[in-house]
Amino acid sequence: MKTDDLIGLLAADAAPQAPLRPVRIAGVVLAAILAVAGLFLMLAGVREGLAAALQQPAVLAKTALPLVLAGLAFPMALAQLRPDAVRPRWWGLLPPAMAAAGLWLWGFSVLSPAERFADVSAFSVTECLGLIVTLSILPLAVLIAKMRRGASVAPARAGALAGLAVACGITTGYSLFCTQDNPVFYVTWYGLAILLVTVLGAVLGLRFLRW
Amino acid sequence: MTNREAEWSALLIAAMEGDGRAYARFLGLVTPVLRGIVRARGRVLGPEGQEDVVQEVLIAIHTKRHTWDRSAPLLPWLHAVTRHKVVDAFRRRGGSVHLPIEDFAEALEAEAEPDAMAARDSAVLxxxxxxxxxxxxxxxxxxxxxxxxxxxxxxxxxxxxxxxxxxxxxxxxxxxxxxxx
Missing domain, CATH: 1.10.10.10 (Winged helix-like DNA-binding domain superfamily/Winged helix DNA-binding domain)
Known part of the structure; x- marks a missing residue:
């Protein structure tokens, strides 16, 4: 086919296209996260004495940090929908990441050696990692599917940011159920769960967000 | 250069409303510029291979045109799509190329050369x-x-x-x- 013929062909397909609506995509994905996390909390129940527990800074941080990270990562992921997006400002994620690291170190220093890893058991780790990763899968699939209409020039990065945003959103919900209030425990295992979903997002991005 | 931004974005907006003639004109204006970029960067591909890459970029512009935010300038969007597809096309053909983004900015703003490639046939797709x-x-x-x-x-x-x-x-x-x- 000659290029001029191709132009004629493309011009024949000039039907109006629905514009890309990042805000709408955000709405759909947030709804998916709320539905999944909400259903989980309805079935499993929030922890006993949630309101009282949230008065403790270490417990509040368990919910607040993933919430803040989700709030930062979502706009970054959605910006990747357009090819002319500015590069993500990774340093924006640094404050909550540093806070999490600080919390871990604080927890490590105040607890006696016996207490530090007292909560770690095959069951508790599997519960925490397994639930966060499992609950993230559906909203992540929704987000990646929606992002296929976009045109990211860095598909793996776009997918990773999508994974990060979804995992942080789900973790926020999960933290209302979880009774592990030891920062050494939850920073480690929440962090690992979020990292796993981020990597999963990158893999999905590489596979599904190429164009 | 501002003229080009204004002219091309007006054409693409009309095209996105369904005006096929404006769209053909837009693509007709973009193509020689693309060809210049591809030719300058992809000598190893030969003329036919280069024209295939030009067509791939045109198709990408077409299938992703809704990702242009009409409230933002068009040329940066066009640079980004072109650069991505050209790099991708060259990579898949086994060559690695260094493509500084400035090249695209300049090429998109430079006047297009008349081209002999327009009539070439490439039947791959x-x-x-x-x-x-x-x-x-x-x-x-x-x-x-x-x-x-x-x-x-x-x-x-x-x-x-x-x-x-x-x-x-x-x-x-x-x-x-x-x-x-």
Whole structure:
């Protein structure tokens, strides 16, 4: 086919296209996260004495940090929908990441050696990692599917940011159920769960967000 | 250069409202510039290979045109799409190229050279469509028929021809990005 013929062909397909609506995509994905996390909390129940527990800074941080990270990562992921997006400002994620690291170190220093890893058991780790990763899968699939209409020039990065945003959103919900209030425990295992979903997002991005 | 931004974005906006003539004009203006970029960067590909890359970029512009935010300037969007597809196309052909983004900015703002490549035939994309899609694509592109005329010949509604054409172009985009054999 000659290029001029191709132009004629493309011009024949000039039907109006629905514009890309990042805000709408955000709405759909947030709804998916709320539905999944909400259903989980309805079935499993929030922890006993949630309101009282949230008065403790270490417990509040368990919910607040993933919430803040989700709030930062979502706009970054959605910006990747357009090819002319500015590069993500990774340093924006640094404050909550540093806070999490600080919390871990604080927890490590105040607890006696016996207490530090007292909560770690095959069951508790599997519960925490397994639930966060499992609950993230559906909203992540929704987000990646929606992002296929976009045109990211860095598909793996776009997918990773999508994974990060979804995992942080789900973790926020999960933290209302979880009774592990030891920062050494939850920073480690929440962090690992979020990292796993981020990597999963990158893999999905590489596979599904190429164009 | 501001003229080009204004002219091209006005044409693409009209095109996105469904104005095929404005769209053909827009693509006609973009193509020689693309060709200049591809030719300067991809000498190893030879003229035919270069023209295939030009066509791949055009198809990408087409299938992703809705990702342009109309409230933002068009040329940066165009640089980004072009750069991404050119790098991708060269990489898939086994060559690695260094493509500084400034080249695109300059090329998109420079005047296009008259080109001898416009009439060159490259048959890669149609060749891999199924028979009916290829027939529709050929009728519209090579023979210049309207979708209504194609519909009459194939005993399909014009709407069905449009849908088939749209799908065929998407398929060509998938072929071009190498995810379909």
């Amino acid at each position: 149609i060749g891999r469509l199924d028979a009916r899609s290829a027939d529709i694509v050929r009728s519209v592109s090579l023979h210049g028929l309207s979708t209504a005329e194609v519909g009459a010949r194939l005993e399909m509604s014009e709407g069905a021809v449009r849908v088939a054409l749209h799908r065929a172009i998407r398929r060509m985009a998938d072929i071009a990005k190498g995810t379909e054999k």
